Structures are given as C-alpha cells and as structure tokens.
Amino acid sequence: ATLDDVKARGTLNCGVSTGLAGFSAPNANGEWEGFDVAVCRAVATAVLGDPNAVEFVPTTGKTRFTALASGEIDMLARNTTWTLSRDADLKFTFIGVNYYDGQGFITPKALGVSSAKELDGATVCIQTGTTTELNLADFFRVNNISYEPVPIETNAEAQQQYLAGACDVYTTDASGLAATRATFETPTDHVILPEIISKEPLGPLVRHGDSEWGDVVRWSLNAMIAAEELGVTSANVEEMSSSTTDNPEINRLLGTEGNLGEMLGLEADWAKNIIMQVGNYGEVFEANIGESTPIGLARGLNAQWTDGGLLYAPPFR
Amino acid sequence: MQVSDEVAIEIVNMNKWYGTFHVLRDIDLTVHRGERIVICGPSGSGKSTLIRCINALEEHQKGSITVDGTVLSSDLKNIDKIRSEVGMCFQHFNLFPHLTILENCTLAPIWVRKTPKKEAEETAMHFLEKVKIPEQANKYPGQLSGGQQQRVAIARSLCMRPRIMLFDEPTSALDPEMIKEVLDTMIELAQEGMTMLCVTHEMGFARQVANRVIFMDQGQIVEQNEPEAFFNNPQSDRTKLFLSQILGH
Amino acid sequence: MQVSDEVAIEIVNMNKWYGTFHVLRDIDLTVHRGERIVICGPSGSGKSTLIRCINALEEHQKGSITVDGTVLSSDLKNIDKIRSEVGMCFQHFNLFPHLTILENCTLAPIWVRKTPKKEAEETAMHFLEKVKIPEQANKYPGQLSGGQQQRVAIARSLCMRPRIMLFDEPTSALDPEMIKEVLDTMIELAQEGMTMLCVTHEMGFARQVANRVIFMDQGQIVEQNEPEAFFNNPQSDRTKLFLSQILGH
Amino acid sequence: MSDTHAQSVGYVQRSQIPPSPPPATEAGAVRWVRENLFSSTANAIMTLLGLLAIYHLAVWALPWILNGVWNADSLSECREILDGARGACFAVIAERWNQLLFGFKYPSTEYWRPTLAFVLLLVSASPVLFSKLPRQLLVLTALYPFVGFWLIWGGSIWVPVFALLGIVAGYYAFKQLERQSFAMGLIGAVVAAALFWWVTGFVIPDLSRIIPISLPEVPSRDMGGFMLNLILGTVCISLSLPIGIVLALGRRSQMPLIKWICVIFIEFIRGVPLITLLFVANVVLAYFLPPGSNFDLILRVIIMITMFASAYIAEVIRGGLAALPKGQYEAADSLGLDYPQAMRLIILPQALKISIPGIVNVAVGLFKDTTLVSVISMFDMVGMIRGPILASTDWNGVYWELFIFAALLFFIVCYNISQYSQWLERQLDTGHKR
Amino acid sequence: MLVNDTRYRSITFQVVALILLAAAIGFLGWNLMRNLALLGQDISFEFLGEPSGYDINQRPIPYDSQSSHLRATFVGVLNTLIVAFLGCITATILGVVAGVLRLSNNWIIRKLMMVYVEAFRNVPVLIWILIIFFVMTAALPPPSAFRGDDPDSSMLFGAFAFTNRGIYIPRPIWEPGSAIVVGVFIASVIGVFAYRRYTTRLLYDTGKLLPRGWPSLLILFVPTLLVFFILGQPISLDLPALRGFNFQGGTQIRGSLIALWFALAIYTGAFIAENVRAGIQAVSHGQTEAAASLGLRPGRIMNLVVLPQALRIVIPPVISQYLNLTKNSSLAIAVGYMDLTGTLGGITLNQTGRAIESVLLLMLFYLTISLSISAVMNVYNARMQLKER
C-alpha cells in the first residue's frame, strides 16, 4: 500500500505544477514553496513527521495524471479541478478541495476589453490537458463567438507568449491568473475580466483503490482546515497540546485524546505536527497567496463556513 | 611419395543442387591416403563445390561422403571431426586481417584443439618455418605479399595437423612471380606424403606431383587418369578441347 | 603505315606546374600526321599529365600546344575544336555506367556534333563492329568484362571521328587475357593510319606499331628514338635502367 | 616507314633542367584569390554576396555580443545596465550556470562529483577511441561504469565495489567454462555473478556500517541540466551496443524465426519517432511492469532510449557484418571454429571496427535526441531553460542567450565527436589500403 | 542431442526463442491485465467516437469542439502531413543548394555552406525549433503593433504581415472563370515538358538543337497571363487586414507551423546537403573527364553524365531524411503545433486518459508512414540498380 511505501521510502513523492507563483514554485535556493506545496508538506509531516521529507515532482497539465497513475508520485497537489470524469474515468480519488476557484481571463488593459463576451476573434493562450481548455471551447461555442486557441504546455510558457503579445488573452483558473499577474513587471497593465466561466474546485488527489492512503491525505488537509476553524495555529499548537484543552475536538485533533492517529495508521501527534511545522489553512493561505502577498487573493469562497465561505472540515471524531 | 591402401576420402554417388540447379551429379571418388589429386575443368563445372562439400562448407543432398571413416552427416560432432582432419586453402587466402600471422596460426589450435598457447605457438613457428616466413610472424596479413599470405594460409591449415589438405585454386589470385613460391610449398608438402586434393590449372604442378588428374565438366567427373596419360592421351573430346585451350595459351 | 609531313601536334617549350611542383619542363614535341608515338617512363614522370595537356584536360602554364593548327588557349572555342579532333582513352575506361554501350557511343555525336540519332547509331555500330563487340550494344558497361569495356571506350572515342587518338595506359587495369584483345584493336587502328599517342608499358606493342618511343623522366623528355634503336641501343643511363627493369621482369 | 625519321638519330637529353619556380600567377596569394574567389564573373558575384551576408551578420550580431552584460541579477537589471543599447544579457548564464549544467536539485556541495565523473569519462573513453594508446588503459574503461555510477549517484562505495566484484566473478566463471562451450560459459557467468550479488547483498548493509565509505546519495530524479543529457547519452549508448550486436547477429541469422523477431523489432523501433517511445516510457511502460514495481522515470526513459539506440546500432553493425567478405566466415568454419567462437574471434572484431564511424554517428544523433526528454517534463538542459529558468520572474524573456548557450554546448560536443568519427574513417581508409 | 544435429539445431533454437518470446509477451500481457484490473481500467477505442470538447487552431478539415476525437485525430494526421510535406520540399531545396555550393570553387561560399551544415547538424533539432519559435514570438511585433494612427509596424506591400502569431499572406479568391486560368496554367506546365521532349526528339532526328530556356518561360507564363486578362482577371487576392484582435482574411501561417517547418527544413537540409555532396563526389572525376574529352560542355556534362549517376546515389539517403523529418515533426508538441502528437498523443490522450490506446494508434500511424516510405525506397532502389554482371 502507498502508506507503507512512503514510510519505507522515507520520502513522499508529491506532484506539483512546474511553477506557479504562490502555489508551487522553487525559490532561488531550489526549495519548493507555495499553497499546493504546503499540502504536500502537510502529508509528509503527518506520515513521516518531517515537512521536508518530500520529493517534489513537477508536472504539467498534461503529464500530471500519468505521473500519478504510473505510481511515479504518491499524490498530486497541483491546482487540479475535481471533475466527474477524472474521478470516475481516469480512476482518481479527489480527497477534498483546498481552493474553490473558477476560470477567468486576463488581457492587456491596452486592448480595452471589459468583458469576455467581447473577445470575438481573439487569440487565446491555454494550457493543454486542462479543464480550462474544455471550458473555453464550451464558453465560446455557447456565446457563438470565435477564437483561436494557442495550446501551451506550462504556465511559464503561456505567460511568455501572452506577454509577447502572441495571444490577446490568457485563460486559466482565476487564482492562477492572479498568481501569474503578480509576477508581471507591471501587473497593473493587465486586467482580469469579470467573467468567471466555470467552477474549479481544486484539490489534491490520489489513485483509486487505496482508500487507506486516500484517508491519510484527506485528513491531513482536513486537519489544516479544522485547525483554522478551531483556532489552532502554529504559534499556539505547542501550548495547546502540552495539556488537554477544554475543547475535546481540539484534543482529538492534536492527539491528546482518543486514537484518531492510530486509526489512520499514523502517530498520535500527526495533526499537531502538521500545524506546528506547516501551519493551519489560514496561515498557509496568508503566507502564500493571501492579501498581504503580491498575489493578493481574498479568502472569498475559501473562507471558513463560519465566515460565509465554503470551507467545512468534517468532524474529528 | 607413397600411396597406401587406406582410404582417406570416399565419395559415393554424391549429388548436390543449388535450388533447382544441379551442380554436382553422381560423383564417385575414392582417395587413398597419401594420394595427390588435381582437379581441373572449365569455370563453373563444380570443382569448388566438390571440395567444399568434402569440408562440409556446403551440404550435399544425396549420396555419402566418408572422410577417414567418419560419415559426413548432419551431426555437428561428425562435422567437427572431419573439419579437424581436413585443412583447406582458399583462392583468396582468407587470412584474418585483424590478427597477426602468428595469431592466425594459433587461433584454431587454441580454441578448437585446446592446445596451450605456448605449444600452439611453437607448432605455428614450426610450420611458418616450413613455408619459409618465420620472420613475418608478428606482422599483419595486410603487410604481406599475396604469395606470402597464401603460404601463411597453408601454414595456418597445417597447424591443425590435418591428414588431408584441400586447395581451391590457391595460386589463381597471385602474380606470376608469387605463384612459384606457393607451388614450391605445396610440392614440398606433397613430398612429405600429405593427402591432397587440389583444384588448379597449373598443369606443371599437376604433372610434377599429382597421382591422378580429375577432369570435371557440368558437375560430373568426366575423366580421370594419371597425369602423363591424362595430358598426352586424353580420352574424352571435352577434355581434349579443354586441354588445348589451357595449354595453348 | 604512312607518316605525312603535315604536323598534327606541335608542342613548344611547354611547362606546367601543380602549385609549386614543376611537373612538365620544357617539353618540345612535334607529332606528324599518321605517326604513332609510345610514351614510357617511370611512374610520376609526367606522362599522363603531358597527354592530358594536349586534350586540355589540364591547363599548361608556359609554352604553346598547337593541335591541327589550332592553338590551345583558354578560349573555349579552341578547346572545343581541339577536343573534337582528339579522342582519348583512359586507364579506367570511364564508360558512363548509366547508359547502354550504344548510348555511350552516341551521346557525344548527338549532343556535340548534332548528328541525328539514327546516323549516330549507325556510326556507333560500325565502330563497335570494328572493336568486335556489336552484339553487346544494348548491354550496360557493368555487364562487360574489362577488356570489352576498354574496347567500347575506344569505339566511343572513334565515334567522334577524331584525327588523333590519345591513350593513357589503356591496358594497365586489365587482366593478361584481356590485354591482348585491346592491343589487337589498337594495332588495327594504327594500321589504318590513325595518329596516336600512347602511354603504355607494353613494349611488344611499342615495337610492333610505334614510329617513335619517347622516354620521360621527372617531367622531361629524356630520350626519343625509333623503337628498335630505343630498345636495343638506349642512349641515356636513365633509359637503360628503366628498360632493364621493365624488360627484365 | 616514311623518311622523316629514317635517319632518326636518337634524341637524348643530356642535362637535367632544374625545376623553376612557377610563374607569379601560379603561386601565392594572388593565385589563391583568383582561383578561389574570382575565377569567373558568377564567382565574383557570389563572393560579393557572401561577403555581404557575413557583413550583415556581423553588424547584427557583434554589437549584441560585445555589449553583453555578464553581471546582473535579473533581466530588468540587464536592461538597466544596457540602458537602451542593444546587447545580450549573458548574466543569466553566469547566474544559472550550475542549474544549466547540473539541474536545480543536485546538491550544490556535490557538483565536483559529476564534474570529476565527466573528466574521468573522457580519460577512460580515450583508450577505446584511440587505438594507439596502450591497451592496458582499457582497464580504466572497464572500471569506469562503477566509478562513474558511484560518483554521480553516490551512496555506499560497497555497492559498486561488489557489483564490480560480481562481474569479475562472472568473468572468471566464464573463462573456466568457456572452453566447454560458449553457452555454458555465458550461463555460468550469469549464475556466478547473480549468486555473488545475492550473497553479498546481505553483507553490504553491515559492511557499509562497519566501514562507512560513502558519498551522499543523490536520487536519479535530482539529475538535471546538461549532466542529464550526458548521462542519458553515455548510459544508453553503452547499453545499446551489446543489444545492438545481438540484434544485428539475429537479423543476419539463418533461422527465420529469430531473424524475423529481430527484423520486426528493429523496423518497429526505427519506424516510430523517439517522442512516442518517450511517451511509452512516460505513460504506458508502467502498465507492462509487474504491479507494484516502481521504476522511476529516468530508468524507464533509459530503457526506451536504449531500445531506440540499439535498433539503430544494430543496423550499423549489420552493415559492418555485411561488409566482411564471405571468405572470413568460411575460413573460420573450415578451421573448425564454432559459431560463438567465429563471431567473437573473427567476425565481430572486424565488423565492429568497420562500424565505429557509424556507431559514433548514431551516438551523436542520440545525444542530440536526449533533449527530447524535456517534452515529457524532465529537466535536462532544454527542460531547465524552458521550465525553471524562463519561468522565473528574473529571467522571463531571455531567449537568445540561453538557447545559444545550449546550442553551443551541444555543438561543441557533437562537432568534436563527428570530427573524431571522420578522422577515424580516414584512419580506417588508409588502414585498408595498407 | 538435438542441438548437435544441423538439421534440428536451428529448429531447436527457434523453438527455444519462440518459448522465450511467448513467455516475454505473456509476462507483459499478464502485467498489463493485472495493472488494468488494479486500476479498474480497460482497453477500448470507444473514446474515439466521443466529442473531443477542445478546439484546434489549424483545421484543414471542418472541425469544432463537438467533433469526435477521431476527427481530431484526422486533423492531426493532416497537420502532420502538411508540415512534413512543406518541410521536405524546403529541406530538399536548401539541401541541394547547399550541397552543390559546398563543392563550389568559391572559397567563401564553400566555407559559409560548411558553417551552415555543421552548425545545424550538430545541434539538436528541438533547440532549433524552440529558438525559431521563441525568437519569432519575441522578435516579431504582435498584431497590436499594427494598430493605431502611427503604428510601430506596417505590412509589407500591404499584403504580407509578419506578426508574432505567424505570417499573414494573401489568399487567392477563385471567381468564376478562374478554373480556366488554372487549367491553362496546368496545360502550360505540360506544354513546357512537351516542348522539351520535342527539342530532344528533334535533336535526335535531325541534329538540330532548339533553345530551351527562354521558350520554356514563354510557354509557362504567356498563355496563362493572356487568358487571365482576357477573362477579366477572375482571380483576385484576399488581403489580410487588421480587424479586431487579429488580422483577418488572407492565409495565416501560424508561428508554430513556421517554427516547426523552418527548423525541420533547415536541420534536415543540412543532412541532405551532405548527401548531395557525397553523391556528386561519388561520381568519379573520370566520368567528367571522359565526357569533357568527348567535347561535352560543362552544363551538358552535369545534365547528361553527372546528375543521372549522382541522383541514384543521392535519392535513397534523401528519402530516409524525409522519413526522419516526418518523424521529427512529432516535436510539434514543443511549440503547440497541432499535429498528430499534439491532438491524439496530446490533448486527446490527456483529456480521456486513454494512454495505451492513443500511444498505440500514434505509433501505428508513424509506422505506416515509415514502412510505406521504405517500400517506395526499395522499389526505387531495385529499379535504379545499375546493371552489373
């Protein structure tokens, strides 16, 4: 089983994107950083107790699924949309959603476009092998306007083509657009159009048929979300776990009560380690893509349900 | 030059086809130990094929070939046995160009006869001396003249200590000056009593050493006789015609 | 075999360099119509170069060459004129392998002389008969033996009806049997009175047909004489040495 | 005879004319220029056109190269330094030098290892490439795979040492049994080596603990940059040689079944683009491996590229085998050598020698093709450029400099190899005529 | 023992080989079944009938996102063939020119061609594709640069636009009557060949050689132009013009196609140049000399003696270069050109996850092409074999 493999190997092979600022990109020292990367690190921490025990495997929109199916990676955390066919036909298990997103368009201000409906005849850069490619075709067909697709492998190349003016519009998940725009020399020259043409729940996924491993990944993510809801942060987790708190759910989460870790086949303090070494969902969000970062995404749908968002971790019980 | 009664090669009613082409027809031939036979005949008459069959380089399809009591069958063991009894020299020498003369001569003894290298080299030097080129032992074939190469080829065969030697036009690729040195070597060999089958058109050689001359045409043995009788008094018209051409020119 | 007074080729004080290498030095040579000249000399002495200069295949740098009254200059017209007067046969035949024998022979007459094809073919057959291979007319050069190929090459040159023929070692790439057939053809040609310059080491041929034998060494004409005198009584030491080598073997 | 020469006193040259220098038009620069540049009007025009082309190229490229900025941290800094002038931003090469050569994950403290491995590769390849060097140096070549492996991948030294010893054991077994028959020798060698490895497999962990000589381990996945191209190139070519020989022999075999298996394999592989084979490595191969086996991508790619190269090498060697005169086979037969002996001692040494230039050409082609792995998102040299480097905010937009650098690196390697192969061809040519 | 009998030896070996082969195939097949079962997948080609859902920019046949994957595959096949065809033609021209010029007696030209050949042969074709592609993107202006009152760039002759999305060229509009013009042109082309044959015939029959150069040109152009104007110019050009985001009208040659096409052509051209040079050099100098000594002029020597022989040598390797070019065209994927590897092996494979099926079809396609080209080559070789004894 994958869990045993990972333990035996001592590292987690985690598929990430080839580079999308804020989500997964190697920094100047070659260390991977970002929101998706944090999920990988969380799982590694849960299983191996070490957030650095991860081997990051960069994948493109096209290669990610084969990498996962072939067993080259143990899990994929790469802004991947949860769709029925990926679940049922490609035989993957999405273990949750770490970012609720939708597909948007970015275009140079100079073009004077204010709505996606005005894009008739435009040249559009897209990453191939993605849902955005399919959504785009649908959107233009439904609105009965024409466009010229320019298929591209990676976000980086798309960005180059777009900036060079080889396409008028670049379309991908709105989060990706924001992240990409943040790396532009003059982000303000580009606008993200108001239309969001699809639902893109992005989440980590694993192969079908290994529910045990799926559970580990699922609850690692849930632990981060629940921790935020329960107010457990990397700063106070040590203190909270040193003694049992009043909140039994926190206790169960941090392993000071019950044997949830054992049920997953992990150490009792697995979640505590995640929060301590990686952080809770909110912390990770703020550090990587939040409003204080150049990417500057608002929580929006990704706020806790208690704050009017969609994040809702099932109970730790 | 003694011919014993012992039979060295016995070919009975042998036939061979290339596809549908009947190259050898009903060949009957008995060679006694110590006999020296010269085979001649027009081009394409099947001379080479005949002696290549004796060495199992070609398969025959009908009849039998017995060499030194061993019947040439499809059994590899027999083929190996016969090949180690029978040495062969080709028109184009076929020395191994990537090996020195000495290595050429020791290769088969070492790998086939499993002779220790040292011993093999001694034998090789012995035979190289016999063909009068011991000093070339460490050169490569490409550095030798054609005549020298052919003598090395003879020495190489002799190193396997064959009891029978086959020669397929050993001198026809050589310049006139070189022909002589090779023929001398062969004559010497003949005088030592080696059983020899030699395809050649060197009639001087035939007269001097052969016990018997065989004339082939169209895959058949047309005539065979002692050299004097053969040359002076050919029986068949074909032989006469052939001899007139070959001696006339 | 008549030699007229008319001058066919006149070479005056001709010099040629390959780069800085002085191949031909002060060559003076007058060839009369109907003369048959054999040029011999050691390898590298410039024989080929000399006759190639006559045919403008090589440029000479000093002196003059006059062929049939036309001075060989860099003027293309003159070169064309001379080439149509002078036929040449090479050591390696240089037949065109992609054309049949007949096409080989008619190519130049059709495209250079603008002879109608039919006529060209008749001429070609005439000359092929002369060299005794009319039956091969529709084969390709690759299907012929060396001797046959060389005879075709001669026929091909003759089809342009040259008044002078140059031969550069026409027999040296041939097997002994084939040499004879080519030489026979050349002798026949000589007997018809063709002006010929022939580089060859076939001394028998030289004796039989040449009016004059020229001996070259190091780019110079060292000696020239009638064949009998040349062979029996060579004057220069170099010639003597050369002849002793070439006849001795 | 006519009377012209009747009296014919032999004309004999009495003195030798000394060679004189050629006329001025025939020597020196004048002649060279006339012959090579202005021999005719058409030629003169071409010369002028050529000069014009060179001039334009120079005017366009030289300032760009000479103005090049070598020290900057990002493209924008480059632009600042250039201040509007046209010029290259070579700083990217300087800044990303290590990444371009080693990929971005190879530990930077260990860069000396691949570098040393590369130098050793040159050293140990030379006895194979230059037959004039003493044959004893071949020992180096034989040792290299193990040294190179250890240097690049690291880990305990005992792994390569015992691997080597296993091979040595196999070799001894082979030598012992070879006399009986080649097949026996081969089987014996395999059994002996396998046995040795199996036994020592238990010893290695303990030994590594007791005598811990080891280098930090670097997983295959962390290989990248030009180093990855070199690794793929050398490993695949070396592996494909023996396979190619077997395939070539198979294709010339008299046995129809074996012949057809080889023909189909070779033609199939040669008929499809390498890219599709890489796809196979990437997405399909895993389906054909036993469930649970976990070959990493590099290994799968090596398998496929090796198959690819061996098909091409097989064809080259087949050419070499065909070039050998039939007499060589017959002579071997008539001496009583059996098939393996004849092949090993007589045929292959000669055929391989003839094939070397062809093999080198295949090697160059294959080395160039290793860049295709970037298409399946491996970070070789091209992958590094297209991915992490061009994607980074700092260097987004530097194309020329990076690609020219990559092209130059490949050019240097490939050009030298193909010059070598031409040199070798000439060498062999003269060897033939000897 | 069976192995020791020449009759059975080979059968024995073959049986062993067969068993090994069967075992290997069985092993792989069993693994495949197991793996598919484990992953809950199957092998089926039904996905080919389903709507593809994605768009393709270069569509030689009608296609939209509702068309089936099969149709997308065909689009890919056609795009592969298009780039291969363009590439082969361009490579041949480049290769022949460079190959011939490499033998020129002009030193500069010779060296320039050597630089070309060596530079391109020794650098991976992928790098060339990327260089051309990225450089086009970076160096050519975007269409927006053509916009405005004082645009940064302008069209060439008002008919050609070089943008970083590709090159826009005029497209002919076939009006009624254009068929006649085209017909006349085709007839003229045939006429040129007929005329050339006629001159040869005439030479053979009477020994008169008519000029060939300028009459050919006349025959080629005059009738067509006459008909064109008589019919009132039935063919007009649709010029590209900047409308909206892009140039509209005319024909767009996309950047990806250009990059792939040029890179393949230049790269393969370098190899063809070497083949051409080798072919010409292989015709021995003696042939030229023999022809010269027969009085033939250099041009004729080339046409009648050297080329017919050189072509025999040159064509087979050139055909295998075509094959290489076609195979290399699969690198289209690096620049997003939608050839077969881009559609079937790219998007279809990814969107459906049908890796085995797609890769299999992909290989079959290339295999078919290679085998047919090899077949053609074998026939050619057999027919062109010089007759020998």
Ligand SMILES: Nc1ncnc2c1ncn2[C@@H]1O[C@H](COP(=O)(O)OP(=O)(O)OP(=O)(O)O)[C@@H](O)[C@H]1O
């Ligand atoms: N491998 C082969 N396949 C088909 N026919 C062959 C083969 N080898 C030889 N032949 C034919 O068999 C006939 C006899 O050939 P063989 O070589 O024995 O003649 P030969 O008497 O040695 O002639 P030569 O004096 O020319 O060597 C010839 O007609 C030849 O064409």
Ligand SMILES: Nc1ncnc2c1ncn2[C@@H]1O[C@H](COP(=O)(O)OP(=O)(O)OP(=O)(O)O)[C@@H](O)[C@H]1O
């Ligand atoms: N193209 C060339 N460039 C330079 N030197 C040449 C060239 N052709 C011939 N030579 C040299 O010129 C000299 C004369 O050559 P030539 O071929 O005329 O000799 P030859 O008398 O015909 O010799 P052979 O009997 O070997 O044919 C030789 O030393 C040769 O090396």
Ligand SMILES: NC(=O)CC[C@H](N)C(=O)O
């Ligand atoms: N742009 C991307 O790489 C991801 C796109 C989209 N979310 C998908 O999963 O297909």
Ligand SMILES: [Mg+2]
């Ligand atoms: Mg024979």
Ligand SMILES: [Mg+2]
């Ligand atoms: Mg000469």
